[in-house]
Amino acid sequence: MKNKYAYIQTGGGLERKEQPIDPLSKPSGPGDQESGPKRPETDSPSRDNLMKRMRKVDPKQAEKYRQRTGE
Amino acid sequence: MHNRIFGIETEYGLLIKADQPDVSPSWVARRIIEHLFGQKKHGVIDWHYRGHDEPPGNGGFLLNAGRMYVDMGHLEYASPECHSLWDLVAVDRAGDWLLQDCLDELGLSELVSIIKNNIDHETDATFGCHENYLVTRDFPFTYQGLGLLMPFLVTRQVFTGAGRIGMARSVDGWISLDDIEGRGGDRSRGSAEEGVLYQISQRPDYIVNDFFEWVQHNRAIVNTRDEPLADPERFRRLHLLMGDSNMAEEATLLKMGTTGLVLQLIEEGHAPQGLDFDDPVQTLRAISHDSQQKWMVTLSTGQHLSALDIQEQFWEAADKHYAGQDEETDWVLAHWESVVKDLRQGYQAVVGRVDWASKLSLLETFREAEKLEWDDPWLKSLDLEYHNVDPQAGLYHGMAEEGDAPRFTTNDLVELAKGQPPRNTRAFGRSEIIRHIVKEGWADFIEKAIGHHDPRRPPYVINWSVLQLQGSPAFVMADPFRSYVQESRDYCDEWSSRPSMESLPNKPDI
Numbered sequence A: 001m002k003n004k005y006a007y008i009q010t011g012g013g014l015e016r017k018e019q020p021i022d023p024l025s026k027p028s029g030p031g032d033q034e035s036g037p038k039r040p041e042t043d044s045p046s047r048d049n050l051m052k053r054m055r056k057v058d059p060k061q062a063e064k065y066r067q068r069t070g071e
Numbered sequence B: 001m002h003n004r005i006f007g008i009e010t011e012y013g014l015l016i017k018a019d020q021p022d023v024s025p026s027w028v029a030r031r032i033i034e035h036l037f038g039q040k041k042h043g044v045i046d047w048h049y050r051g052h053d054e055p056p057g058n059g060g061f062l063l064n065a066g067r068m069y070v071d072m073g074h075l076e077y078a079s080p081e082c083h084s085l086w087d088l089v090a091v092d093r094a095g096d097w098l099l100q101d102c103l104d105e106l107g108l109s110e111l112v113s114i115i116k117n118n119i120d121h122e123t124d125a126t127f128g129c130h131e132n133y134l135v136t137r138d139f140p141f142t143y144q145g146l147g148l149l150m151p152f153l154v155t156r157q158v159f160t161g162a163g164r165i166g167m168a169r170s171v172d173g174w175i176s177l178d179d180i181e182g183r184g185g186d187r188s189r190g191s192a193e194e195g196v197l198y199q200i201s202q203r204p205d206y207i208v209n210d211f212f213e214w215v216q217h218n219r220a221i222v223n224t225r226d227e228p229l230a231d232p233e234r235f236r237r238l239h240l241l242m243g244d245s246n247m248a249e250e251a252t253l254l255k256m257g258t259t260g261l262v263l264q265l266i267e268e269g270h271a272p273q274g275l276d277f278d279d280p281v282q283t284l285r286a287i288s289h290d291s292q293q294k295w296m297v298t299l300s301t302g303q304h305l306s307a308l309d310i311q312e313q314f315w316e317a318a319d320k321h322y323a324g325q326d327e328e329t330d331w332v333l334a335h336w337e338s339v340v341k342d343l344r345q346g347y348q349a350v351v352g353r354v355d356w357a358s359k360l361s362l363l364e365t366f367r368e369a370e371k372l373e374w375d376d377p378w379l380k381s382l383d384l385e386y387h388n389v390d391p392q393a394g395l396y397h398g399m400a401e402e403g404d405a406p407r408f409t410t411n412d413l414v415e416l417a418k419g420q421p422p423r424n425t426r427a428f429g430r431s432e433i434i435r436h437i438v439k440e441g442w443a444d445f446i447e448k449a450i451g452h453h454d455p456r457r458p459p460y461v462i463n464w465s466v467l468q469l470q471g472s473p474a475f476v477m478a479d480p481f482r483s484y485v486q487e488s489r490d491y492c493d494e495w496s497s498r499p500s501m502e503s504l505p506n507k508p509d510i
Helices: A045-056 B025-039 B085-105 B143-147 B150-155 B185-189 B249-267 B280-289 B307-322 B327-343 B355-370 B377-386 B395-401 B411-417 B427-439 B442-449 B485-496
Strands: A005-010 A013-018 B006-011 B013-016 B043-045 B059-062 B067-071 B074-078 B112-115 B129-136 B207-212 B219-223 B235-240 B296-298 B304-306 B460-462 B466-469
Touching (some): A045 B377, A045 B395, B025 B085, B150 B307, B207 B280, B249 B327, B355 B377, B377 B395, B427 B460
Antiparallel strands (some): A005 A013, B129 B235
């Protein structure tokens, strides 16, 4: 998807500027597309990296997460 | 998006990872606020009382015209007003990054994680992600009018839910003798041991009413308070607190975009009829708890439908009336249709786009690899880590980094949105005045004045619809659709041409 806004350098620094540019492309239907990311294969490189992230998580950290009730 | 202003308010959780009794979430929140406004000058701190629960120095408005503050012990970020959904997704992520930047700069990131979720598993606390939609004063704020919104809100969780392990043990305000005596009590409505191992949304266990005007204890599906924060003769603000904090950008866009379109259907008399539930609160909860993900519901008419069928009816009405309305509407319509169709194939078809599905996929993979049972505490810890806003650690961010979660903004735009407001709403005018205050050195002045300043005569007051600098008249921004670009610059120029700060009566002797 193309973004509607671009950022430009001006005298006042970076500014966001609305661009009359490429219309957003509609996704095609699920029948004629890959229909978004699927659950990756367990042995894929991306899943390896995610597994590494998950294994780094302290198994007990949820017990330390004690919050006040908010709104 | 056509005729709509959007905003999101996020309450963050703070995870203290080490066992350090002198480091509490409230201490970390204070350090971050002081760093953000005092050291970084990334906005201007409020120097007046905001209601009874916000003393001076509790928070302030940011350069991007949003607000960062402490609310009920939580860091809370209120986004600036956005007319565009693409702006909204950028400023929403910018709030995460502003906080993570502070944590990194304070050297606290090894000790603390910022968690963008809505529950803790240990104490059953909940905290919100509130959505704001500006509607016209003519919007039917009646039980009948808002009732048309109810079936949409109850069922949209199939693509807006953030997912969680287990369920809350008891709702606020209801502690039964059975609970106290350990006999289970309210657990009869479902618990981990009864099969709610994982549910698709975090907030349904805490929603106990269909309509109500307050935001804590007795939370409702539709909050009915009338606080437009704009011209009350022209506008109302629909404030929803039943949704989850989303990590997936597509989920954020769909949550806000589809709700905006359904509000338009109601405003213009095109909303689907006859989809009422006898008990919307129980239906909301039952959909979230349904481990089979069939999401079948019974209407007041006795008809049985699935949540997806109901979403499809709303989509059909919106597509019929608003296709071609503008680019963002077309994007929302296309992705709404796609996600509902894909959900019929199973949750794996929407991994990366829908938070509960992404999290479930990660948990299932990890559980299988490590041979863990569903009640293993490690899975709760991973549940939290999905919401860690640190791109180097958070599991959602890990998926995005690997290309498994589609992005709809860019890191450059998020970086920009940390300090720049949307340019086509009144956020722009507010930001101009905030910048002027910072440029004129008032932020430094205030910092030095701590302990000397009289909060009854603050040098400035900034609010969503009105601002005032000491020595100048109030600057009113009653129309959120206007940028007030010229008026705000003129206001600043006039203020600067007034007598210098030294001659103002409130200058402290420092």
